[in-house]
Amino acid sequence: MVHNRIALFRTERGLSRKELADLIDLNPQTIGFLERGSYSPSVECALRLANVFNLSVDDLFSLKPFPALSTQLSVHKKS
């Protein structure tokens, strides 16, 4: 199983699935399936998604669950 933060970054940017889908030439339904983890996209798909968010694929997809973003804010940082 592969984890992702598509829904997080999509909503953060105020995009609907359709809007996001149009940006990267993908089906809005497919985005739905991805967001609820029904399947793991092709790396091509993943690259297009990461591009549109200006992220690396590794920031968007992971084999291990992502920590909550709130724990990554400055008050929690070690260094």
Added chain:
Amino acid sequence: MVHNRIALFRTERGLSRKELADLIDLNPQTIGFLERGSYSPSVECALRLANVFNLSVDDLFSLKPFPALSTQLSVHKKS
């Protein structure tokens, strides 16, 4: 079409397809198909491959062709 440098990094490490396949629980034939670009792997596959090479997915896969590694050596670097 998605480009990758699997063959490059695999041979650089002196691994056969079978050896690489065993490391990440994948079919050697599948690696063959990936190396000659017959298809684009799932992002799960891509993450496992990147892990074994200690690379990011973006260093291993790209929507645009990769520049020859020889052009990235220090003598060519700008900064």
Added chain:
DNA sequence: ATTAATTGTTTTGTTTAAGCAATATTTAAT
């Protein structure tokens, strides 16, 4: 308040492509 109209999400087929297993072919070494 009810109905329409619009927008967003989910479900259900169907098609296409990824991945596997087995086999064939090539390459390398003796």
Added chain:
DNA sequence: ATTAAATATTGCTTAAACAAAACAATTAAT
């Protein structure tokens, strides 16, 4: 030439991706 190792091909199974339709939820307008 023969064997072994590496790579390529073929056929099949499963999962990704799409298209169409169903299902909310919101807003508009009467």
